[in-house]
Amino acid sequence: MFDLITKFFKKYDVHLSPTVHGSVRNNGVPLENVEVYRSLDYDKNYGETTRTDSNGQFSFPEKIIKSRRPGQLFDETRIRQVIGLVYEGEKYLLWYLTGEAGPYRAITEKLGTLNCDLSTSEEVVVFKNLEFPSFNHAAATICRWN
Secondary structure, eight states: OHHHHHHHHOOEEEEEEOOEEEEEEETTEEOOSOEEEEEEESSSEEEEEEEOOTTSEEEEOOEEEEESGGGSTTOOOOEEEEEEEEETTEEEEEEEEEESSBOOHHHHHHHTSEEEETTSOOEEEEEOOSSSTTSOEEEEESEEOO
C-alpha cells in the first residue's frame, strides 16, 4: 500500500522535446531576426520564443519537466509539440506532432535538422519509430530533410 501512495506522489521526468536546430528561408533566402515559437503541452503549456540569426538559423534547448502524471492510474496523457512563426502577418507551421513522452531517436534526428522554407507546402511526413517499428511517427510540417 505504501508503494502505491509513494508512486502517486512521486514526480517523474517527462521528456517533452529534444534539442531543436533549424533554419528558415523564404524562396531560398534566409530570414533574419524572425521570431520562432515553440509550444509544448503536457499537463500545461510550456511556451518559449527565439529569433533567427543572419543565416535564418534558430534553436531551442531540450525540455524535460517533472510531473506526477505518469504515476497516476490509467494516465495516457499525450505530448503536443508545435513550432511555428508569423511572417508578414501569415502563420507558418514548422512542426506539429502529438505522441507519447520520449525521447525517440527519429524525432530527435528530425528536430535536430529542420530545414524550412516558407514557399514549401505543408504536408504530413510519416517516418519510422525506431523504438517501436510497428507504430510510425507522423508530423505536419513545411520542413524537409536532406
